[in-house]
Amino acid sequence: MIKIKFPKLKTLDNVKLHLDALVVGAKEAIKPGTITIEYPRERRLLPDSFRGYVLFSPENCISCFQCSFVCPANAIGMKLAANNRYYPTIDYTKCIFCHFCVDSCPGAALRPTKVHDVVYKNMNEMITSTEEMVKPPKIVREDGYTVEYVIDGVKLILRRIKEKDNLIPEFKPHEKVKEYSACVMPESCLACGICVSSCPSEAINLSVKEKEKELKIDKERCTGCGICVKECPVQILSLVRE
Amino acid sequence: MAITLEWSVKIPDRAIEEKYWLNLKKKVIDAGLCSHCSTCALICPVDGIISADREIDFPDWEEKCVDCSACVRVCPRYDYTPLCDIGEYIELTAARSKRFKGQDGAMATEFMASALEMGLIDRALFVGRDEEWRTNIYHIRSVDQLKDTRLTGTKYSFASVLPEIKKAMKTSKLGIGVVGTPCMVSGIRKLQSEFSLFREKIKLVCGLFCTENFYHHQLYEFLKEKGVDFSKLIKTDITKGKFIATMTDSVVSFPVKELNDIIPHGCEVCIDFTAVESDFSVGSVGSNVGYSTVVVRGEVAKDVLDFIRENNYADFGKVIPEVIEKLSNLKKKRKKNIPEEFRSRIQEEVKPEESKESKESREKESEKEKTEKPKEQEGTKEG
C-alpha cells in the first residue's frame, strides 16, 4: 500500500511552485508539443482493422440472417431483393459500428472500411439499401495529408505523409468450413416442408409420391446457413462438418 | 442416430380431396367427435391450430396450412377406437400423499414430484388456475414449486396442456411428465406411435378418472347463475352425484344431472373412464375420503410407486374395484352416441369369474367400508 501524504506548504514552497508553473508555461510557449491534426486538411491514418462503414459482396452472401440476428441495435434488416433472396440493408441511424455483423458473417460477405466521417441532412437518407452497399461510397474529402502517430523514445511524432489514405483496406476473408445440414431422426419428420420453404438456396426438395413424401438434401447446394436447423418444428435437422 | 440426406414419410390417404386440415375438420370436429385434447395443436408445424376456450380451429388456414398431414396422423378420434373398462394393470391401491394436499390424496402431484426427485423427468406440466379459475399451464422443474396451492385441485374445464409440451421439449433434457384426461392420454399415445421423438421425450403420462369435461365459459356462466362467487371459490368437487362448490364463506351444491346440457359432444362419445392407456391413473373413486385410487399400469409408474414406498412419502389404503367398475359401466352407457363404424371396434372386457374366496373377502371388506360412510363418487377427480 502506497501512503499518499501532501506536506503543509510554507510561503517559500508556494513561490517555488508558482515559478515552476510559469517556467513550464514559458517553455511550452517557446517550443510547444503541438499534436493537433488539422482535420479538414489532414486526416488521421487509421489501422486497417478500423470499424467504419460496411461493404457487402452479394455473391458470398448465403442470406443466413445471422448479421441481422446478431446486431445489438437491430440496425440490419434483411430486404427481399429482385432475385427473391434476402440481403442485408444497414440503417445507419441505429448502427453503432460494433462490427458484430462483420464478425458473424459466415460467407465473409461483409467487409469493414475506413469511411467514418460522414454527415447527413435528414434521417431517411441514412437507410442504405443493399444495392448501395456494394460499391465503396464516395465521401466529401478535403484532406491532402495523412498523419500517422509514431513514437520514438519518449517523443510523440505526427508524421505527415503527403498522399490520400485509401479508405478501402484489402480484406482477407477467414478460411471457411464446409458444413451441410442432415436429418438426425428421419422417422420423426412431419414432412411439413418448412425447411424446404425457408432454405435460402433451395437445397432441400420435397416430392410427393402417392402414399408418402420424399425429402432430399442436396449436399453441394447447401451452404450450411443453419436456417432449416433452427426452423424445423421437431428440431431433427443438424449441421454436419465435411 | 442414423444421419441421412434422403428419407421418406408415410402420409395417410385423404378422406376428401382438400387440405388435411379440412379432412380433420370434417371428419372429427364437425362430426362432433373432437374431445378438445389439442394434440393437433401440438404437432401443427406452423402453430396454426388454436386450442382455446372454444372449438379447435385454424383461423387463416388457406395460406398458413402447409398440408403436411401431421394433425390427421396424431388425432386419436380420426379413426376412433373407443376404449373402456379398467384395462390391465400391475397394481391397484389407494394412497394419500404426506407432502402435498390436493383434491383428495394429491397422488398425481406426489407421483410427479417423486419422478422429478428420481431424475426420471426434469419437467412436469401441471394445470394451474388464475382468479376466474381459467386454466393455464405451469412448467414445474423442482419439488418446492409444487407447494403453490393454485396447482392442485380439480379444474372442471378444458386445459391446453399438450401445446405446452412443444415448448417444454425445446429445453427439457431428461424427459417430461404430463397429467391429463383420458382423451389427452390417448392423444399422447397416438402421437408417440407416429413420431419416435415424443417416445423419448414424454416419459411419464398420468391419466385422471374422467366422466366429462366442460368449456370454461359455459361452466363459468352456469355456476354464476347458481350464485358461485369465483373470487372466494376455493374448491370444486363432484361427490354423491352432487356438484359441490365450497367457498370461503358459503357452499353451493346441486345435482350433477343439471350439467348434462352443457356436456360437449367430444365427451358424449367417450367411454374411457379410467384412462386405459396411461402409465398410471388417479381418481377419488373407490377409495375412502382423503385417499386417491391409483391404478399403476406401466413399468415406469411401478418404479415411481416403489420409490414412494421406500421414502414412504404416502400412506396407503383399501380400494373397492366394484365402485370403479360401476362407474365405468355407467360411462359405457354412452356407447349409443358413438357413430356406427366405430362402435364395432369396442372390445368389452369380459369379466373373469371371480374365485369364490376372493369374492367373499372382498364383500366383507366392502360391508365394513359401507358401515363407515357410504360413498359413491362421480366426475373427474384429480388425486
Added chain:
Amino acid sequence: MTEKELLLDVPVQPPTELFLPIPKKFLEEAYQGDDYLVLVGPQHPGSGHMRIIVRIKGDIIVEAIPDPGYVHRSIEKLAENRLYIQNIPLLERPAIMDTGNLTLGYVRAIESALDIEIPERAKYIRTVLAELSRIGTHLYDAGILAVFMGHTTGFMWPFALREPIVEAITRMSGARITASFVIPGGIRRDVPWNVLEFIRKTTFVIERRLKSFEKIFIRNPTVIARLKGVGVLSKEDAIKFGVVGPFLRASGVEYDVRKVEPYEAYEMLNWDIPVSDDGDSYSRFLVRVEEIAQSISIIRQAVNELRAMPEGNVISEDILADYSNASSDIRGYFFKVFGNLILPQGEYTALTEASRGTLLYSIISDGESNVPYRVRAVTPGWYYLKGFMEALRGERVADLQAIYGSFGYFPPEADR
C-alpha cells in the same frame, strides 16, 4: 412548452408545478427561512448531465439533493430482452471511456457461470485493455476537474494525453473508444506484436508529458488552494455512505477489488494500491494520479510477459466447442459460437474494479432462455453519489464544482 413554464422569475411563493424530486414541505421551509435555493441544473456549465438542488444559507451549503436520471437509458430493461452477447456493447455504454473494465465485469459474470478458463494470453491482453481504459478515465476526470476550476490547460493536456491511448485502443480493437473487445472466453481477435509495442511506447510518452502536467496543474498553487481541505469525507463516513474506488482509498480504506478478489492477470504482476488518510478533494485527486503511474507499470510488465507468449490462441476451447479453428480470430464464427449461449440456472455476481470504483454485475438466468432473465448493473457513480452529496454538506457554494470534479462524477455511468 406552455407559456407558464418558461417564466424564469424569482417568485415569492414556491412554484406550484415543479418537476423536482423534492418534497413540497422542503420547498416551503427553504422559502420561509432565509435559505437560498440554487438549481445547479443540467445545462449549467459547471455540472454534468444532472441537476443538484443546493440549499444554501449565505455562502455555506446546508443540504444538497441530487436529481439524477437525465441520462437514464434503461440499460437493465433493455438487457432483459437481448441475447447474452448483444448485451456486451449495451453494458459498455454507461461509461464508454472505461470500455475495458465495464465489459470485463459482465463477461466475467458469464464465465463464472459457465466455469470456463480463458487462455493466458487473453488474460494479459484483457489486463492491458483494462489498464489503458483506466488511465484514459483518470485523465478524462482530471480534465473535467480542471475545467470546473477554470484551468483550461488542465483540460486540454489530459485530453491531448488521451489521444495516444485512444490511438492504442483503435489499433487494438478497431474502434476509438467503444472497443467491445472482450467476449466470453477471451477477446475478439489476437493483438499483433507491433500494436503491443506501440502500447508500451505510449506509456513512456504519457509518463514524460505527465511530468510537465504535474508542474502546471497537479502542483499548481491555485489548484492546491482550491482542493486542499475541501469536501472532507472521513473514513467512517466513506464506509457508511458506501463510497467506492479511489474515493474510498482516499479516505483511508485499503480496498481494491483487483487485490481483494484478483482476476485476469493482476495476481501475476506486482503493483500496489495508493491510499491516503485525509480524505479531502486533493487526496482523492492525488490517489488517482498515483493510480495512473501504477497502471503504466502494470501495462509495461504485461507487455513484457506477452512478448514471451506464442501468438494465436486467445479464445478458450470449451466455449468454441467444435469451431476451435477460430481460436485466434472470431471472425466468421461469432454468431455460430455465441448465438445460442445459455447460462445454467442461478444468480452470478461478478465484482470488478472499474476506474471510478467497484462495478457490480449480477446476471440471473433461468437456465433455458438464451436471453438473461435479469441483469443488475450497479456502476461506481451510483455508489458514491450519496457520499458525494454528504461531502457537499457544510462546504461553500463556490467549492461545489471542485468537489464535483474531485469525485469525477459521470452521470451517464450513474444513471445507466
Added chain:
Amino acid sequence: MSENVEFLGSGIFAPFKKWGTKWSLWPVHLVTACCGVELAHAYASGYDGERLGSLNYGIARQTNLIIVEGAISRKMARVLKITYEQMPDPKFVVVMGACGLKGGLFWNGYHMVRPSDVVPVDFFIPGCPPTPESLLRSIRALQEKIMSGKAETTISFDKVDLSEIEGRSSAARPPTTPKFIAPTPSIKVDVPKDVDWEFGKKLVKEFEKDLNGLYNSITITAKNRIAISAEKKNIMAIANILSKRFDHVKNVNVIDLPHENSFIVEYQVSSYSDKKLMPVVVNIYARIPRDNPRFPSLVTFWPSADYLEREMYDLFGVWFEGNPAMGERFLLAPDTPDFPLRKDRKLKEEEYCFCEVRE
C-alpha cells in the same frame, strides 16, 4: 433551420453575416450523454475545433449552435427545449451519435426521446460515438450550408443491379426470431455449488449459529458468495445481526416473477473494515407478494442502501418502509409509465426482415 439560413443570406449585409457566422459557430456546453467524450476530443488539442473558429462556450445566450451529444431521455428533453428557446436567433442544431438519431442501441428504451422531435435539426452524424473527425465534418458542412444556403449530405452511393445474381424461384419464408424466452421460467437465486472455500464453510456455520431460526436456508452459491433466504418478517432482525460484521451494501436488487405472483428482494452486503470478510458478498433475500409489495427498508443499518432502494421503488414499485424519501420519482421523468422494469411492461420487439420491399 431554413429561416435561420434565409436570415443570414438576405439583405445587403449578407456576405458579412454569412462570413461572420461561418467562422464563429460556438456550441453551447449542453452535455447530454456519453458522446461528450468525443466532443471533448474534437475541441481538445487532438483536433482543436477552435481552428474553425468554433469555441466550446458555457452559456446558451451567447452561442449559436447546439451539439446534441447522444441519447436524450425524457427528462433531458425539457432541458434541451429550454436551452434551445434561450438561444438568440440564428441558431443551428447538430445531432451527434446513433442514440440521438433514432435511439441507436436504446431504440426501444422507455425513457428515450428523439431530438428531432424536440428541436429542428440541421445535421445528423452517425456513429457511436462518432469520431471527432466526423464532428468537425459536421461543422464544415454547417459552414457550407450557411454560405451556400442549402444542406448537402457528404456521402453518396452508387447502386448496383442485383438481379443477375442467381437467386430463388420464389421468396423464401423468413426465419423467426433467434431469441427463445422460456414461457414460465423457474428462478432460483441460491443454486448451491460445491467450491473448495474453507473460510466460507466456517462462515456459514457462524451464520447458522448467529441467526438460528431467523433464516430459511443458507447456501454457498460460488466462491465468496453466500445466499441467505429468509421471510420478510425477520429481515430486520437478520440485518441487525449482520450489520455488526458487514458495514456496507453492494446491491439492492428486485427480481419480478409474474407467473409466481411474487417479487424476490435481495440485499448484497459486504465489509470494508474486516480484512478477511472483504471479498465475501452475502446475499440476503426474501419473497414478497406482487400486488402490494412492501419491504422493510434497511437504511437505518446501512445508509449506503438509500439511493439503491429509491431506484428500486422507481423501477419496480416495491415500497421500502422507513426510507425517508420514498414515493417521489427519483430516476424517472414524471411522464414515464410507472414501474417500467416489471415483466408485464413489454418493449417493442426486434424486426429482422423487411419482407415486403418497402420505401
Added chain:
Amino acid sequence: MVDLGLLGLTMQHFIDNMVSIPLIQPLIDYLLGIPVIGFVVAIILWRPMFALLIFPGLATLMTVLLFIIWFERKLTARIQWRRGPLEVLRWAEGIIQALADGLRYFFQEVIVHRDAHRPYFLQFPILIFIPVLLPLLFIPVGNIVGIRTPYALPITVAIVSLIPVFIVAIGWASNSRFAYIGTVREAFMYFAYEIPFILAVVSMILVYGTADMVTIVEKQSIPGIILNPIAALVFFISTVMATSRLPFEIPEADQEIAFGPFVEYSGIMFGLVMTIAYEKMYILSLLMSVLFLGGGNGPTIPLLGDLSAVIWMFIKTMVVMVALSFLRSIYARIRLDQALRISWTAMLQISLLAVAIGVVLNLANVV
C-alpha cells in the same frame, strides 16, 4: 477656410500644436492646402485630438482589442499543444478571428428577457464606455497628451474605479439569479483590489513627487519598476484582479455562476460587455507603462519625431498585456474568500511597504 469666428478658433490654432512627423511632413502640408479636408487633417493631427483619436485613443483601442483577443486565444492554444484560431485567414494564422466573432454578435438577436429592467439593461453596456474610455484623455505619450493637468493620475484612478459600479448596475438590471451572485462577487473583488491599487499609485506619486503624468514620464530616466519594484508587483497583481483574469476570474466564473453579471446578454450587447474587460486591461497596462516602464521614453527614431514615443509606448503596453494574457493558461480560479484574504492581508502589507519606499525615495528625492 471655415471661420469658426464665434469660438475664436482658426485653423492656425490647431496647426501650432500639431504632431510633427518629419517623414510625412510634405504630405501633411499638401493636405492642409485643400480647404475642407485640410481642416479635418489639422484637427486630427492636433495633439490632444491625435491623442484621443489615434494613439491611446480610438484607433489603437480598436486594433488592440482585435489583436489582444486573437493573441490571447492563440497564446493559450500554443501552450496547450494546439493551434488556436487558424482557418479564418490561414496565411495570417487567423488574425481576424475577433472580427468574425464581433460580426456574428452584431447580427445576432439581442434577447432582453421579460424580467430584466429593459431601459437600463440596454443602456448600461453603452454607458460603461464613459469610465472605460475617459482615462485615455489624461495618458501622455511623449508630448502628445489629451489634457495636461497636475491632477491627471488621481483623476484616472478615480474614473477607473468607477467601472465596477457600472458592472454592478448591469448585473442588477439583468435580474437573474446568477447575475445577482456575480454582482455581489464583483463588489467584493472591487474592495479587494482597490486599496492596494491606490496605494501603489500613491507610492509612485511619492516617488516622483508629482501627479502630473507628463512630468512623471520626463522624470523617469530610471524606469519606475527599478525604483519601486514592489509597487510594480502590487500594481500588476491588482490589474489582474481588476480585469478579473485568471487566477482571479471570480465575478465571471463561467463554470460556477455562468459568466457572472453578463449572463443574460446576447448579440451585440454581449459583444460590448465582453470587450469591457479587455478595454480595462488596455487602460491599466497604459497606466502601468506610464508609471513603471517610462511610457514614451526610449531612443528616438530619427525620421518619426513624435511617433517614436508612440511606438515605444505601444511596445511597452503590449509587453504588459502579453504578460497578463499569459497567466490565463497557467492558473486555475481561486475562491472569492481566498482572493479577499490574499488582497487584505498580503497585498495590503506589501502596498504599505511600497508606500514606505516611496516616502524614503521622496525624502531622498532621488528623481
